[in-house]
Structures are given as C-alpha cells and as structure tokens.
Amino acid sequence: MHTSEHSSTMAPRPLPAAEPGKGLRVLAGLARTRNPLTALALMREYVGQAFEIPAPRFRPAVFIGPDANRQILITDRNRLSWRNESDPVVKLLRRGVLIVDGEEHDRYRQIMDPTLQRRHVTPHIPAFWRYTDQVAADWADGSTQDMLIEMRKVALLILMGASFHVDFTPHMAQLWQPILDLLEYISPGLWIVWPEAPTRTKHRRAIAAMDDYLYAIIRQRRAELAASGVAPDPSDLLGALIVAPRMTDDLIRDQLLTMLIAGHDTSTALLAWVLYLLGMHPATLAQVQQEVDRVIGSEEAPPTADQLNELHLLDQVIKETLRLYPPIHIGNRRTTEDMAICGYHVPAGKRVMYSIYLSHRDKEYWRDPDQFCPARFERGNEEKTPPFTYVPFGGGPRTCIGATFAQVEARAVLARLLQRFDFELLNGDKIHPHMGATLEPRPGVQMRVRRRSASSQR
16 A cells, blocks of 8 residues: 555654754765755655755755655645745746646646647657757867757757747847856755845846747737738647637747746756766667667658657667656645645645655665666566656646657657767766756766768668
C-alpha cells in the first residue's frame, strides 16, 4: 500500500527537519559547493523522502519519490495551486498558462494544445533541420563552441519559427540579453527570502523590451489574419491565440512569453546536457553517430518522422539525459487547504516542492542512479521502476504542454548535428548542474567541432 493511501487513516505527522548536527553538515555542503542541489541531496540522505527546509523566511515542504509525485500531480492536485503571487515568475508571466489554475488554465490549454499535437509537430522537422544548419553555419572547422550558447540559439529559432511562425533571426542579437536577464529574474535568488525585493532596473528593462517585441508581433499577425480572412495554420500557436474568443492582446502576450521562456530554456538545457554526456562517453557518441549514419546517412534532405523514430539509441540517450539532468528539476505548488502528503501534515498556504532531480536519482528505485546508462530505457527491456518515479515532463492533466514538441525537436537537432560534426568535450571536469530557471550545465559545454567527411558516414 502506498504511504499516501493510508495517510487518511493515521494522524498526519509533522514534517521532519534535520537534527542540529546534520543540519550543520547540510549547511557545510551548501557552503562548499554553493549548489542547492547538494543541500537537497544531503537532506534526503539525513532526513528522508520528506522534510522541511529550515531557511529564514523560506520553509517549504519538500517531497521525493513516486508516492509524493503521484499525490501532488494526480490524486490531490486540486488541493494545490500552481500560483504563488510573490514569485517573480508570476509577476513576469502574469496570466500565463503555466501559473494559473482551474478553468482559466483549462481554457488556455484547450486553445494551445492542438497546435502542439504530434500531427502538427512532425511537419516542422524540415524547419528543425534548417534552423540547426543556420546556427552551425557559423562554426569554423576545428573551432571551440559553447553548446549552452549554441543550443539556446537553435532553441529560440525553432520555438519562434515553428511554434509562432515568426522568423526570430533579425531580433536574436537585440533580444539575447533581455532573454538572459528574464531567466535570471525568475531563477532562485534574493526573492526567496525577500519576496518584497524591488525589481532591478535591468529586469524592468528586459520585461519592457520583450513586451515591445511580443505586442508588435501580435499586432502584425492580427492584421495579417484580418486582411487574408483565412484561418491560421493548425500548427500556428500565435494565430490560434489571436482567433480564439476572449483572448486580449495582454492575455496572448502572457501565453507567448510563457512558451518563449519555458519552451526554449528547457530545450536549451536538454540539448546541452545530451552533448555534454555524449562528450563524456565517447563510445556512446560513436554508437549514436553510427545509428544516425545507418538510418539517415549523409542525406541533406531532412529525415522523415519514421526515420527519427528509428533512432532508438538516440532516444535512449535523450531519456537518460532527462533522468540525470531534468531541465525542470523541481515542481513548485502551494497548498490551498490543510492536507496530508504521504502521511505528513502540510498546512494551508504552505509552499510544496517535489524534487524531480532526486526522484530520478533515488537508489531505492534505480540501479546505479548516478551512472549514465542509456540501456535502462531500451525498448522492451526498460529498467522496472514504479509509475511516477520518472517524471521529466510532470504528469497528469498538466503534463508539460510542449513535451511532444521537445522530444521531436531534440531528435531532429541532435541527428543533424551528429550527422555533420564530430564533437570533443574540452571542459567536462569543470561542468556542474546549476539551478537557474532550468537545470543547466555551468559554466557551459565547451566542445571542439570538426566537420565529418562523407566517407566517414558510410
């Protein structure tokens, strides 16, 4: 029986916290690595799968493991709110689909979901291919490239081009820094312990720059649709929002910015982490390249969806990357009433966090959880873990809206890069996971890129 199933028949227990001695060890680990992931992992080790973080003015309840994931994502989801009014992400995205609840969320999702279904994503494969080539065209043979930066370029071009049907190329340089500033604005920082902290000038300027851009493309598309009298393409998210009833420019801006920030940053992290892990495991890199050569060859024409589906090892590598370094590494909710989670009392108004990162590395459920082992996702021979142990895209009715888009995108981009280039990782021993807006490899993924000859692909 799951802990959550019998919690209602037992008096809920108070959330445990670290004993003073162990608490000091947690703080020492945090001071040593300056990485909150270290503190969370030590709390898991010393306290267990549920605990309260005893920080000044920041005392969230943290849960780890499939039972908690299931309860938070499915069985008790209606007793938890996504919206925390004091968080910068709410101030930035306003009424974005990601941070509203109930009927409002369902209405936005009903408008946006169809444009992101597989049948409307796979026709974008040639665009994924083209935007990848556009970025890689600037790589001199034998040069060193930071894949965290380069994959952000690819992800931005793809998100804007394929999803919004807008060419972002002319605006990339101008909006690059504002986008980075917005990501910094919503990343863990001073606001955690000082929610009333005033917004910094650079963040206000970044919001203004993005607003100017987004309202301009909304006005332009609205005018184009009105002039043509033709319904938008089924894969055009911007068009779908414009023709939907009761969607003001402000509400459309909120959805576009939500998709822009969340959609491109998660793909950036995933692509960069895959290249890091392949660079750390050259034998696997060679095997994936051989698979790409066998399935796609040296063709310049983009692959079909069926060909991408044949890249089984690449798919396993992507899934294992999502296990080890899930871009959305922690889920954030707020209780709307007193409740018990996995038998622990959680009062109304409490911040609740579930650690996807630690669930994916829990030695109770995974063999050698810290090891890179794509074979654990081999089709028909998957490592057996309980449902909700592996939740890179969340779960339930609010599963990541862009999950299908992201997975097709990742296969297409990586297949094209591995078809065209050899990669050598130069700074593998210096890279660590950084808790920003997403979990990203810092200080970047420095790789030497060399063009592959046609003969090497036979």
